[in-house]
Amino acid sequence: MWATSAATLAYSSAKLRRDFDERVPPLMGVLGAFLFAAQMINFTIPGTGSSGHLAGGILLTILLGPHAAFLSIASVLVVQALFFADGGLLALGCNIFNMAFVPAFMVFPLFRRLAGNAPGRLRLNVAILAAALVALQLGAFAVVLETTCSGIATLPFASFLLMMQPIHLAIGVVEGLVTVAVLGLAQKARPDLLRGSLEGRFDLGGKRVLLAFLVAALLVGGGLSRYASVLPDGLEWAVGKLTGKTELEASSGVHAALGAVQNKTALLSGYQLPAPARKEPGPASEKATAAGSGTGVAGVVGAVLTLAVACFCPYLFRGRRRTKPEI
Amino acid sequence: MTSIEGALLDFKRLDRLAAGDTALHRLDPRAKVIVTFVFIVTVVSFGRYELSALVPFFLFPAILVGLGNLPAGYLARKVALLCPFALVIGLFNPLFDRAVALQLGPLAISAGWISCASIVVRAALTVGAAFVLLALTGFPAICSALERLGLPGMFVVQLHFLYRYIFVLGEEGGQASRALELRSFGAKRPSLATYGSLVGHLLLRTWLRAERVHRAMLARGFSGAFPTRTVGRFGMAEAAFVAGWTAFFLFLRLNNGAQLLGSLLTGHFS
């Protein structure tokens, strides 16, 4: 996911740079900020009493075209991830894919097809609504897929899917309605706002390019994530490979040496970490030993202690700084 | 998400912290970005049942907070705010993964609980590191550092613009929703239709603003390329900073630091 998102980022940037329209950078930037602000105003979802906010992927794509919109939405996600830990830093790659790539590159062509070149009010609105629906369904599906693949949560695929899709159907309808309302109002005041995407100025340059690009991105994504993905499993594997510390070979190399060192340093050797791992190096026991190794009494004591040191750290240095000027 | 005003204040607060003047603040942003990245990758690379080995990693944000003279309580509270979200992600694990992994006296702890705790700890670590980076460096400087590390220029410009106008549009959005609240007497949130027109107007204003900004850029000779001024350099201090922390992380990745310390101690006292 990180790889796909990064590849798209590079591609979109390059594309925008190539057919540069000097009006676009401020527009992208300010619309990104708009999206940000709009997301913080909540509205009531009719009938349910709960509240929601705009996701805005489709809205921005229709206004800016796919490439600019992708960068714009991605930048909003980056800021949210950094400042609010919204969705977490780790999920950023996935988030960019779900909320920027999906609407901009997968749903926008559909919207173009549905809306045609000079749609009437109704046709336009239907196209917007459909695009929003599809975007959220695809997005939700991607979330389920990613979560399952990453192995971070162990919720079974099917039940997770069954939970996510219907919820996002409802959210999609609401998102579609809001997008229709917002664009309708904006278009009344400024008919030129939608001109770009309705006259086909933002078309993705033929299906073949798109397809080739998608395949390339997925290949790169698949290939890279095997080696460098920040998703836990891929990376764990990579690090394991790199250091020779695959859990299966706990007794080899570095580990054994460290075990020996530990043997010498620790007077009481009953709680040493590598011991059980060495005895039963089977894939089935891998889980348990990994956990066990981290949570023996020694582990707990050490953890508490380091935590205490860590908590004390800020004040430790602070104290020194305060006294210094007085000398 | 919090209210707009709250969010903006938060931004400004983190931004002000970045204006501090300690050795860490003065370090080239690239060094800090690289180290934080290595940190996050290392933390994430741990297996899902790893817990105690993660704990020593708290030293990194803690030491930076200390050296950078940052308000520890404030940052800790910000991190704590996030933990419930991580908990939600991890909470399914105890339900599905019931193998007993650890026996602490009469207490049997299942693998699911451990992996759940591991998720929370990891989230706290990565988010904490990100906040510390922000508070030590400031968002614009991070962006510029990323550009010099290879992020596409277009995207960096976009990030700069976004960050700049979040403050302006956030205020506009905040005013609009406050005006709405004042006239909607009690109804806490707008209905869909009202929301649509509120956001629609915000969009129009945004568009006009973008046009004016564009004008202002043209007025000062903008012709497409963003001129950049390179500041800071990657010297010895930066190299040492990166090398030192990377070595530390690598060591902790390969050894369970807490375990080492713990066995040393328990060994000593018994």
Place this chain on the structure above:
Amino acid sequence: MSHHIVEVKNLRHVYPDGTEALKGVSFRIHHGESVAIIGANGAGKSTLLLHLNGYHSPTAGEVRIGDFLLSKGTLPGIRRTVGMVFQDPDDQLFMPTVYDDVAFGPLNLGLNGNELERCVADALERVGAAHLAAKAPYHLSGGEKKRVAIATVLSMSPDILVLDEPASGLDPYARRQLIGLLKEFRHTKIFTSHDLDLVLELCQRVILLKEGEVRADGPAAEILRDERLLAECRLEVPLSLQGCPICGKRQG
């Protein structure tokens, strides 16, 4: 010095939605003149100023800066000559820090190194904002933003300075500072303002717009005294020219 003349002939401007904001405006401003363009809200002041820098192209008529007719080819040169400060400083300050913002123009002109440093420091010094250099625009107060916005233009050493409402939102001290600053600027100045006392202090000449047309064009002292004319254009005689509210006597 014919190249600093600003000449507008029969300028008309119609916005896309059909609003006719300017209906045949003509005037000629010579080098070194300081001219205020005044008029009620919506009289067309901002629209007129935007023509002086080529953001709007005339629906009819022409704009001439120095020896050049404003057209696509001459635009870059003209934008170098005419420095423009906009009504809302938030539009003008788009870079991460004040320093970057002031440096944006000079960098685009190809300055760098020491020359750039000096140019930026000088511009900030002139508006009394040197201490703000490292700050981000969103940490500034309204008045500070305004001053920095002016610095961003001064750093490009324009021959003609155009300002849209430079004094709005300034506290009395900052306003006084601005007056001093503008008095110091020796080249042509054109600005709009609703602060007629400031106009009186800074300008010899006033162009009075009413609904997109020039209603009067002449010496400031004369026009700003003409109560009937001003009232007709939804303006008032500046306080300093009104009778003293206590003794009823007029100054000067």
